[in-house]
Amino acid sequence: MANFNIDSKKKRTFDAIAIGSGISGGWAAKELSEKGLKTLVLERGKEVNHGDYPTTMMQPWEFEHLGQITKEMKDANPIATKCYAFGEDSSHFFVKDAEHPYIQEKPFDWIRGYQSGGKSLLWARGTQRWSKYDFEGPARDGFDVHWPIGYEDLAPWYSHVEIFAGISGNKDGLESLPDGEFLKPHEQTCVEKHFTDQMRKHYNGARPVIIGRCAHLTDPQPIHYQQGRAKCQQRDLCQRGCPYGGYFSSNASTLPWAKMTGNMTMRNNSVVHSIIYDEKKQKAIGVKVIDAITKQEIEYFARIIFVNGSTVNTNIILLNSKSSRFPNGLGNDNGLMGKYIHFHNFETTISGEYEGFLDKKTDGIRPNGSYIPRFRNVKKQETDFLRGYASGFSASRMEVTNREGWGEELKKNLFEKKYGNWRVGSHFMGETIPKISNYVKLDETLKDQWGVPQVRIHVEMDGNDAKMAKDFREQLTEMYTLAGFTNIKTHSRNGWNPGLDIHEMGGVIMGNDPKNSQLNEWNQLHHCKNVFVTDGACMTSNSTQNPSLTYMALTARAANHAVEEFKKGNL
Amino acid sequence: MERRNVIKSLGIGLLGLGNLPSWANNWNSGSFEHFEFENSEMFAKIVDCIIPETNTPGAKSVGAHKYLEKVIKDCYSEQIQSEVKQTLKNLEKEAMVKHQKSFEKLDNLQALEILKNNTANKKTVDFFKNLTIRSYTSSEYYLTNHKNYQMAPAYFHGCVAI
Known part of the structure; x- marks a missing residue:
């Protein structure tokens, strides 16, 4: 014994x-x-x-609720279902509320x-x-x-x-966001490039807008093939698990x-x-x-x-x-x-439209967006709140579906090819101050x-967070206005609580x-x-x-x- | 199936996509039990008159009626479900009064006429229309024939001429 x-x-x-x-x-x-x-x-x-991803090859029409979460799932999981990535295709990878109180x-x-x-x-x-x-x-x-x-x-x-994970990005030469060992970057859209140019002009380089840096194999190297991974196929279905190992x-x-x-x-x-x-x-x-x-x-x-x-x-x-x-x-x-x-504080967003580049659109899929590194209080204190925020920025153009009418008229309308204005939007990602009272x-x-x-x-959240979110709404409104965007709206994300950032630290x-x-x-x-x-x-x-x-x-x-x-x- | 064959020919099938663990095979089990509204044939008539068959498939051939029934049962509140049942009853009643026929037996023009002009249940009728459009525009037929849908384009161009 x-x-x-x-x-x-x-x-x-x-x-x-x-x-x-x-x-x-x-x-x-x-x-x-x-x-x-x-x-x-x-x-x-x-x-x-790797590969145990039951929904990864499913087509949109193969989901019996077309992606929608059932009422039973929502009622049983008021917290988990708030996550942006929680859907009919990914719910099996999330912890259910009742199992882990x-x-x-x-x-x-x-x-x-x-x-x-x-x-x-x-x-x-x-x-x-x-x-x-x-x-x-x-x-x-x-x-x-x-x-x-x-x-x-x-x-x-x-x-x-x-080098090992495979990070795509552009060498932007920014002091506030050092360059890394990048695979080839994704492309910005016409309107994202326009925004980058306008911001360079109006703020003399103090507010750069760059293509996001992300963990996707845009140009796999031998080290990635040795892991059994392949080039990202740009499906943007990452939350299902990727059979190619296209993201890290x-x-x-x-x-x-x-x-x-x-x-x-x-x-x-x-x-x-x-x-x-x-x-x-x-x-x-x-x-x-x-x-x-x-x-x-x-x-x-x-x-x-x-x-x-x-x-x-x-x-x-x-x-x-x-x-x-x-x-x-x-x-x-x-x-x-x-x-x-x-x-990280994500409680606010901004959206708008752009009425230019109406003869242009995007083609293909990009699992990424543009990014605005922190420009507030970087080298010295400039505002009535401490620290600052980064923002996303994306501009895309979708076909508009004409839903007017009934019967054959409606059917004809649904097959119309028509594009709307470019839609632009940014999310807010604010630094919060570590405090003894948050535990x-x-x-x-x-x-x-x-x-x-x-x-x-x-x-x-505290007063510093509120002031910073207000500054985001004001500054991004100014930036969107300078770029010629219209229909600019700021939004408060009702029901957003700390934790939903999934960046708790x-x-x-x-x-x-x-x-x-x-x-x-x-x-x-x-x-x-x-x-x-x-x-x-x-x-x-x-x-x-x-x-x-x-x-x-x-x-x-x-x-x-x-x-x-x-x-x-x-x- | 075609996509899966492409994946296999790339050697990615070796990952065992066809041989998932038991939790993965069961990930969606339990959601296939069927719930029938008292008059489920009506959904077929409703979607068929909203987006009819012509020389191209309509909502019924892409299975929109099955989707409506499933999604209303699984994803919406009892309140909405009871509004749906009430609306179906009202449509049926009106069909009997106007045409002495069950709603599902009407021809599409008769059915559409009743549906469009139903002001008492406008909210629910619009809800049916939206779900029918959603199902139709998510169908394989619509996405592949009209939207040039590709699951894995493997490229992105940020600025191309229309």
Whole structure:
């Protein structure tokens, strides 16, 4: 019996464990296993191998509700169905509200994807680097916690992940949005080019409008073919999962790569309850897992643990990892773990029309749009609110369907070829200030079906967010007017709550000072150095870029540091 | 099927698209149970008179009546469903009064006349029209013959002459 136990423990012992297989966990798996570490990847959701995309080849007319969500689904999932990507073709990749309850102290739309690859199957694929102004922001503007690293620390790792993931973009030479290792860019439309030119003229280059940078293989390189991926076919059906691997996901890229090394073991249906801390060794020695289906408890052991459970779940796991040394959660000596939750503000949009280029249209499909990098308060404070916002910009021209009449007349009208004006629109993506008053914490009594405490979420917008949204509406109205657009309308997104950005960050943030942060400059817990956090939870601030590329770069950087320390015997 | 063959010939069929895990095969099961309105034949007549067969297929041949029945049952509130039932009753009643025939037995011009001039249920009649247009303009016939629809164009040009 004793031997059996030793054998069993040996089988459950690895060099490293990555908790989560989403966009950052996939990178931890790839880097650690590629460098020779026997790595266990724990994924709480079902197995979805690349290609397991049931709707991906379906034609629009093959959906029995033509894409519409059923009433039953909507009533049962008031939160998940708010997500823009949730549809008849993708609902199977979203967590259903009732299965994973949480407590909203303030309205928070928590969107989750529990399966191999997590939300990397569903993401919007925008990938912009941070600049030095973004990393320096919290110090310049007096935030409570400042970044322990700068652009120079991360730049080589941005390159590292861009080359492998495949990022399309144009070298725009902007200080506020550094260029990366780009595959060929998508094309702007006539009206987007017009807008770019007009803005250059009117603002002397201070408000550039560029083609979006996104994780699509516009021009695949040998490294992408080696992953088994092919050129993006420009279907723009990404939320179904892509059979070509045309966009970056853990499923198409990092996970199969890690598997090919022979060093990765993946275990699905593995809900991590907590991390096990050894009081004598003074380090984490493994994790306690509850099998999602059998509810059986199993322990796994490793010298390195990467926590990539997605922002809120990473907070839950660490807060729930209690020991005599850490009664308030692993690494949480300052009591601030779970606080400083921040997000991107998407609560407003603008739309308009353009009556020029009436002899032109677009052809084909582009899974991307144009992008307006932050132009407010970049180098110095200029407004009555702190920080700034990025905006999308897209201009397209659709055929208008003439729906007049009945019978044969209607039928004739439906076959009329007619184009309307160009339609233009922008969304708002505002930086929010990390605050101690925005937090997640564990409920003292309520638990989920696996015995993990339910989370209480308390995140609100503030006056700075409102002023910034107002500025977006004013500035974009001015810009649209200068470009000659008409029928300009600003919109408030009724019912938009924090969380629906799916950019929730913080709670286990990086900083130099253990008094007010949890992680050091290598994403190690200050007080438990063999535990690394490199998903959204680690973010000290959020700036105005889509965050995934930065999670990937931070993960690759931390994983390579972990491997070096492991080989030196320091972990 | 053609598209799937193209995918296979590209070697992408090797990914196992035909061999999905059980959760994926069942992703939509349960939604196929049928709900019949008391007079479901009426939908066939309604879509047929809104977009009739001519020398090209009409709404009925693309299955719009099945879509209407399905989507109203699965995606709309009880309130709307009961308005639909009431409207169907009223149309039937009017058909009997005017033509001494069931609505579904009318010829298209007679049916359309009743439908168009039904002011008491205008909201629901417009709803039928919108759903019929939606179904027709999402059909394989319309998208491939009129819209030059391509699922995977593999290109994008931002500015071409019309």
